[in-house]
Amino acid sequence: DQQVKQNSPSLSVQEGRISILNCDYTNSMFDYFLWYKKYPAEGPTFLISISSIKDKNEDGRFTVFLNKSAKHLSLHIVPSQPGDSAVYFCAASDSGGSNYKLTFGKGTLLTVNP
Amino acid sequence: DAGITQSPRHKVTETGTPVTLRCHQTENHRYMYWYRQDPGHGLRLIHYSYGVKDTDKGEVSDGYSVSRSKTEDFLLTLESATSSQTSVYFCAISVGTGELFFGEGSRLTVL
Secondary structure (H helix, E strand, O other): OOOOOOOOOOOEEOOOEEEEHHHHHHHOOEEEEEEEOOOOOOOEEEEEEOOOOOOEEEEOOOEEEEEEEOEEEEEEEEOOHHOEEEEEEEEEEEEOOOOOEEEEEEOOOEEEEE | OOOOEEOOOOEOOOOOOOOEEEEOOOOOOOOOEEEEEEOOOOEEEEEEEEEEEEEEOOOOOOOOEEEEEEOEEEEEEEEEOOHHOOOEEEEEEEOOOOOEOOOOOEEEEEE
């Protein structure tokens, strides 16, 4: 049973436009959510996170929105740049007792076209 | 830089042979993890450790064992490698803030 779902395997956007990546979760115990970015032949790198006590967190061009009632979060990248082309993983954890384990989605390949 | 080193970075082996992957951290972080990444599956947790000699299973632990005899080293062993274990393996550490920091990965091919 997949607890974190990224239903779009890929997304293609034009440089300068907004990229919106979506993620759904099923486990009600999850209260901390993260986005990771991964380039080929490299390890995943942490991008941005949000706690369940918030509904928005912003860091430069990256904003994460959380809708707890819908068990849905999204990552907005504005404006998108060619260097943003990568696989983006959504991840979640139960901060109350999970030993910091993260459960990941399958990832979305973002391609930003010049 | 979280100071994680994985070795080997690339390995090709044959079915039935044992394989050990090593993860080394330069700081004394308590929590360490092994994930595998496969197309269509994302990142899946194999095993993790919450201290020296303290380990537990993740969601895809069958066919894998781990050991942690020192804080800085976390070993992943495939006792008898199978083709289904062809994957990219990532070690990660927690620094206690909720985020995990990952190594650069070990690509394993089992023929």
